[in-house]
Each structure stands twice: as structure tokens, then as C-alpha cells.
Amino acid sequence: xxxxxxxxxxxxxxxxxxxxxxxxxxxxxxxxxxxxxxxxxxxxxxxxxxxxxxxxxxxxxxxxxxxxxxxxxxxxxxxxxxxxxxxxxxxxxxxxxxxxxxxxxxxxxxxxxxxxxxxxxxxxxxxxxxxxxxxxxxxxxxxxxxxxxxxxxxxxxxxxxxxxxxxxxxxxxxxxxxxxxxxxxxxxxxxxxxxxxxxxxxxxxxxxxxxxxxxxxxxxxxxxxxxxxxxxxxxxxxxxxxxxxxxxxxxxxxxxxxxxxxxxxxxxxxxxxxxxxxxxxxxxxxxxxxxxxxxxxxxxxxxxxxxxxxxxxxxxxxxxxxxxxxxxxxxxxxxxxxxxxxxxxxxxxxxxxxxxxxxxxxxxxxxxxxxxxxxxxx
Numbered sequence: 001x002x003x004x005x006x007x008x009x010x011x012x013x014x015x016x017x018x019x020x021x022x023x024x025x026x027x028x029x030x031x032x033x034x035x036x037x038x039x040x041x042x043x044x045x046x047x048x049x050x051x052x053x054x055x056x057x058x059x060x061x062x063x064x065x066x067x068x069x070x071x072x073x074x075x076x077x078x079x080x081x082x083x084x085x086x087x088x089x090x091x092x093x094x095x096x097x098x099x100x101x102x103x104x105x106x107x108x109x110x111x112x113x114x115x116x117x118x119x120x121x122x123x124x125x126x127x128x129x130x131x132x133x134x135x136x137x138x139x140x141x142x143x144x145x146x147x148x149x150x151x152x153x154x155x156x157x158x159x160x161x162x163x164x165x166x167x168x169x170x171x172x173x174x175x176x177x178x179x180x181x182x183x184x185x186x187x188x189x190x191x192x193x194x195x196x197x198x199x200x201x202x203x204x205x206x207x208x209x210x211x212x213x214x215x216x217x218x219x220x221x222x223x224x225x226x227x228x229x230x231x232x233x234x235x236x237x238x239x240x241x242x243x244x245x246x247x248x249x250x251x252x253x254x255x256x257x258x259x260x261x262x263x264x265x266x267x268x269x270x271x272x273x274x275x276x277x278x279x280x281x282x283x284x285x286x287x288x289x290x291x292x293x294x295x296x297x298x299x300x301x302x303x304x305x306x307x308x309x310x311x312x313x314x315x316x317x318x319x320x321x322x323x324x325x326x327x328x329x330x331x332x333x334x335x336x337x338x339x340x341x342x343x344x345x346x347x348x349x350x351x352x353x354x355x356x357x358x359x360x361x362x363x364x365x366x367x368x369x370x371x372x373x374x375x376x377x378x
Contacts (some may be wrong), residue, residue: 005033006093010084010102010108015056019182019265019295020124022097027368028375034093038084081105085112092116094378100127100141103148104265108152113190118378121149123157123175126165129287131215143195146170151312153375155234161291178370180295182269184363187303192274193236197258204233206308208341209268210296212241215289216341217281217310217331222247225256225338233340235279236260238271253294272303277343279310283331293318306351308339323354 007028011021015037029035041047041058048054061083063076085108095106095117106119130144149155155175157163158303165375167174193199193207206225212218218237225235237247238260251257263271272278282289293314300307307325309315326346328339360366 001138004093006091007033007035007096007097008088008093009035009037009098010089010105011037011039011098011235012080012101014042014045014058015051016045018098018164018214020183022052022054022265023183023364024096024122024178024371027364027371028054030377031055031372033375038088040080053245059087077101081108085109087272089113092263094105094118094120094375096120096122097152098122099124100145103152107148107151118153120153120374120378121152121155122178123155123162123166125158125261126162126286126288126291131286131289133286153378156371156374158290159293161314164290165287165291176370176374178367178374179293179298179362181298181362181367182295182302182362184360184365185269185302187190187269187273189304190270191273192271193258193260194274196235198262199236199258200235204343205275206233206235206277206279207238207272207300207305208235209238209272209287209299209330212239212243212247213235214243215283215285217279217283218243218247220283220331220333221279221281222250222257223331224340226250226254227333227337228256228340231255234258236275238262257361269299269303271343272305275303275305277325278303278305278307280307280315281328281331281336282310282312282315283313301355301359301362304352304355304359306343306348308343322358324351 007027011018025035025037028152035054037054037056040057041060045058047060059080061076061079061080067073081104084105088109088110091109095109097103097106097119110117111121128145149170156178157175163175163177186279193205199205208221221235234256236258240262247259251259280294280296282292284290290312291314307319308320309327310331311327311329319325319327326339326342329335
């Protein structure tokens, strides 16, 4: 039986806003595992520190200051892999690889120790079918995943459809589902947006929270809310990303569009509960998006908000099965406006009851049980 409880959790970001990695490692530490998170170093961040009780090592790269050309990024990536593999080559324990780009580190550590390392592959999305992935880069990712997954001991992922795809694609046992759910909590209704943004009591607030980037329906929402003849319905964008400047410009021109900066995870749901509707519009631009079940869906659920979602398979099934809101039939401004009108006649109190009935199922405490089961099976 494999009893070593040392866990190296590898993530190729700076580990500042990664709630999934944070929750998973807090759960493992609480269960008695000796956890270390290995991430990428950036200026102004400590190389070694504790984040909410978790030990973090951010790896400094000599190539970090090099230009951000694609070929140079490859060299940075290779340097990270070999620095981590060299630093922890004597590890006897578990390597938790967050996303495909962390798998080579796990493979090298398993090779160095001749199998004394176990690998958990945590696919945060459909790794080879992500937005913008194409050509040689996509084919290389497919080859790498097919090669490295043979050395993995357990696989977890974030939606039923993605799990089935991995099972079929690689002839492996079906990956475990660890959904991106928040901790269970009672979130009373708040009024933070009206207070800070000057939104009237008679206006219904549709909230988009999360990454402000392409492929997530941001531009279509802007188009729809700038076409409204009245300002009974308004949209608030809360987050950060490449489209932030566009949203700010639109918000100056239209009384139906508002922007609020991203907030820390510990107060996020207080802001979520300050809206009337949660919006999750993912565009069908890749299989990873088509099969996704975004964390914001569960955040809206925990705050008791009705949901307006895309008609992508997992999202539509979730909203319709549990009667949680409305589904936009197409990602067009016309269909969004139709969904806005449909939202006005929903049985809002019943949706709140429906949300209360299932949020104990879709909370982190339930996902934690699956994660710990995976580790026990190692």
C-alpha cells in the first residue's frame, strides 16, 4: 500500500488567484497530507511563503526577463520543468499536476525515483481542445498528453462530458469528477452594486463575473445591453482581463452597462448576492468550452441567483434539470434580449428554493470527498 503523504502540487501560474488549487490543497492538508505548492515566480512576489496556511515555492527562472516571443516561451517552460524536477528529484510521494503543462514534471520525477512517485493528473479543462488551440501546437499537445497519461496513476477533471472523452480517447478508466464548487455557505442578499455603482432599486442587475476575455460572451452581452430601449435591466461586469478597457468605454456611453473591479475570493459571494441574475455565456469555439461547467455557475447557485446560461450541453442540462433560470438559444444579441424578457416572468422565489435544495450537493465539501477518495486509492 502506498502510504507516503508528501504532496508536491505543480501549477504553471503565480498562484495568486487560483481558487481550485487553493481549495484542493487545503483539503489535502486538512486530511493529513504534507503539501507544497510549486508555482512560477514573478516580481513583487515572495519565492517562499505561506498562503492561507499552505507552503508555496515560486520557482525563479533565469529566462523570466527574456522577451515574450513564442520560441522564447518554450525555453522558459523547459527551464521551469528541469528546475522543478532537479529540485525535487528525491521526492517519494505524490505529484499533483494541474493541467497538461505540469505533466512533464511529474513524468521526470517518476522516472528519477523509478516509480516511487505517484502522479495525479488534474485536467482543469479539455486540455487538447482549448480555445485558440490549432495546427502544430494542438497536435503536439495531443501527442504529449497521449504519451504522458500512460504514466499517470489517477485522473480527475471538471465535467462529465470531458471525463467521458478522456475515457474514450485514451482507453483509461473514467476520470473522477471534482467540480469547481465554492465552500457551502449561507449568503444573505446584499446591495453592494447599487451602493457602489449607483444602480437604482427598480433596475434588475445581470451579473457577469470572471475573466473578461474573448470566447466568454462579453462582447455579445455588451452589444445586447447597448441595444435596449429602456434601462430596466442592466449588466455589471466584475473581473479582469483583456476586454476590461472595452467594457469601461461602453460603460461611459450606456446607462445599462457597468464595470466593477475583481474582488478577492473571500468576499466574492457577497458581491454575487448583490445581483438579481447570474450570467454565464460561453461561446462554442472549442470542445473544451462546449463541455465546460464553469465555476461561476456554482457561485451563482451558492448565492441563490437565477442563472442565464449558454445552450452548451453541460450548462444547459444543469440549468434545465434543476430549473435554475433561462437558457439563451444562441449567442447573439437578439437571443440575449429575448432571454432578458423571459427572465422577467420567471418564478423567482421558486428558483431560490430550487437553488437552496441542491447547493449542498454542489459545494466544495462534497467535491473534497471525491478528491480524498482519489488519494486513498493511490
